[in-house]
Structure formats: C-alpha cells, structure tokens
Amino acid sequence: MDKAVVDFSTGELTSVSMSEDEEKAYTDKVEAWVADAPKRATMSKIRELEGSVTPRRIREMTTDAGKKWVEDVEKLIATERSKL
Numbered sequence: 001m002d003k004a005v006v007d008f009s010t011g012e013l014t015s016v017s018m019s020e021d022e023e024k025a026y027t028d029k030v031e032a033w034v035a036d037a038p039k040r041a042t043m044s045k046i047r048e049l050e051g052s053v054t055p056r057r058i059r060e061m062t063t064d065a066g067k068k069w070v071e072d073v074e075k076l077i078a079t080e081r082s083k084l
Helices: 021-036 039-053 053-063 062-081
Strands: 001-007 013-017
Touching: 001 021, 021 039, 039 062, 053 062
Parallel strands: none
Antiparallel strands: 001 013
C-alpha cells in the first residue's frame, strides 16, 4: 500500500509503497521521534546556554559580576541536565 512518509533527514514528504511490517516499523520510528521531543528541546537549551559562555565571558570572570554570571549559567545548565 502507498503511504506518505517524511524523510527525517530532509523533511521532504514522499509517497512510498510499504508492507504492513514496514508501515509498523515506520510508525514506531515516528512515535519514538515524537516522544523524544522533550529531550531534544532540553539538549538544544543546554547547547544554547553553553554557547553563551564565550571567551569574552570567561575573561570577565576576573570580576565578581562576571564570575556570578558564569556561575548562574552553570546552574541553569545543571537544571536542564537534570531533566534528561
């Protein structure tokens, strides 16, 4: 039977023929991808926070305000990691 499927690597919608077993495997893959959305969002937030600690910010750690800022970001990263 023909089924419209999404190629996750490109996001393109394609029509393909699938057996029942193939359709079930595809459906399982889609459901797993959807269920993994919170983890992907958390990992994205961690990367965003880690990226905000630039060499300039690290140099600013010589001041109390700069040190506190980096410590605050590290706390936010720890909070996000605890969600995983």
